[in-house]
Amino acid sequence: MNMKRLSLVVFIGIFLMAGICGDALAQQKVIKITYSDHNPPNAWCTVNGTEPWLKRIEKATDGKVKIERYYAESLAKGTDAWMGIKTGVVDMAWCAQGYWAGVTPLSDVITLPFLPFKNGRQAGGILWKLREKYPEIQKEYADVHVLVFHATPPISLITSKKPVKTMEDLKGLKLRVLAGPPTDVFKAMGAVPVLLGMPDVYLAMQKGTIDGSGIPLGTLEIFNLYEVAKYWTHVPITTSYFTVSMNKAKWNSLPPDIQKAITSVCGYEGSRTYAWDFHDSYDQPVRKEMADWVKKGGQKLEEYDLPKAELNRWIEAAGRPVWDRWVAGMEAKGLPGKAVLADTLKLIETEP
Structure with a gap:
């Protein structure tokens, strides 16, 4: 092989290796x-x-x-x-x-x-x-x-077997709620809290292993819960x-x-x-999807706004008492529950 041809082969080899190394370095940067x-x-x-x-x-x-x-x-x-x-x-x-x-x-x-x-x-x-x-x-x-x-935003309540219009309607209902204060508030009002992953709620309501769920608005659309619920009670229970x-x-x-x-x-x-x-930003997409469901022959959710007088009964039974128990529980563990709650209430007044 003459020197010109050898030099060309070496140059091509170096060029290809540089390209391979450059690609590898580029990939490493990601x-x-x-x-x-x-x-x-x-x-x-x-x-x-x-x-x-x-x-x-x-x-x-x-x-x-x-x-x-x-x-x-x-x-x-x-x-x-x-x-x-x-x-x-x-x-x-x-x-x-x-x-x-x-x-x-x-x-x-x-x-x-x-x-x-x-x-x-x-x-x-x-x-x-x-x-x-x-x-x-x-x-x-x-x-x-x-x-x-x-x-x-504050969650509301969906049920499959009966509407919830009073605190007494909650008694004995198996409701999917999250752990901590949400469990405590529903217990205080006579319901039976069930801790369950939200993706599992549809099947649980369909099979009747739970009677309903506390829900953020968006979950109606995310998991199509309007298909298995019959009643929707608007009440700002927890977050x-x-x-x-x-x-x-x-x-x-x-x-x-x-x-x-x-x-x-x-x-x-x-x-x-x-x-x-x-x-x-969920209200409009939820309403649209539920309307489309009804147009296709699906059942329309029966909605109910809890009156202020009834809401006050819920607050008296499970509002302040749950706050007080939570603070006492935190303080008993050496945690500043009282101060944290006080700051939360102040920030609700001042934060946009």
């Missing part, structure tokens, strides 16, 4: 983060809330982060999400904190009955501020890295709260510039924005 969520990918909350937020993270990192989405419990069940984050089964997950009794007890202040939150955006922002102030709340999340808190959190080791492994970019769309403002997009 950081993969797995994301688990029990909500379906085509639900309004996912399309309008979660997906835009995940895309904001990817955009903030200039494409250096790629989030692999696993919706509809395709990577981990919703009830396993918290442990999945802690153990590294998932890098990031959508967590309903009420699935795990006693794990975030001070944060449960948000779920105390009949608190007058304006909307989920306000409640999510308040919880972020409480966490910033109280080391005891920070400790509740020490094993994960919280990106956002979000909360629902549900959630986090989107990351595995701590995964977070710590990220370069500082990537951490800063992700944080830019999270925190207090990120929590408020996510809650508004995910929870608070």
Whole structure:
């Protein structure tokens, strides 16, 4: 082989190797983060809330982060999400904190009955501020890295066998509710609380293993619960709260510039924005989907607005008494329940 031909072969070899190495380096620059969520990918909350937020993270990192989405419990069940984050089964997950009794007890202040939150955006922002102030709340999340808190507007009640128009109608009803104060409030009014993952509610109501559920508005559309419920009582009983959190080791492994970019769309403002997009904008899509269901021959939900006089009976029986028991329980554990509740009530007055 003459020298010219040899030089050409060597040049081509170096060029190809450089290309291969360049591709490998480019691939190394993209950081993969797995994301688990029990909500379906085509639900309004996912399309309008979660997906835009995940895309904001990817955009903030200039494409250096790629989030692999696993919706509809395709990577981990919703009830396993918290442990999945802690153990590294998932890098990031959508967590309903009420699935795990006693794990975030001070944060449960948000779920105390009949608190007058304006909307989920306000409640999510308040919880972020409480966490910033109280080391005891920070400790509740020490094993994960919280990106956002979000909360629902006050939940209402759906049932399948009979309407609920008085407190007496609740007696003996098996109702799906979350752990903590939501369980306490329904017990105080004579119902039988059942802790169940929200994706399992449809089948449980269909089979009659539960009689109904406390629901954030959006779940009617997310899980098509209007198909198995007959009655819908509008009463602002309690609030549900959630986090989107990351595995701590995964977070710590990220370069500082990537951490800063992700944080830019999270925190207090990120929590408020996510809650508004995910929870608070749900009335119109829910109403439209239910109307379409009726047009197709489905049963229309019978709605009932609980009168103020009856609501006051509920508050007297299960409002203040549950607040007092919660405060006493926190203080008995050496936790500042009284101060946290007082700050929550102040923030409800001042937070937008």
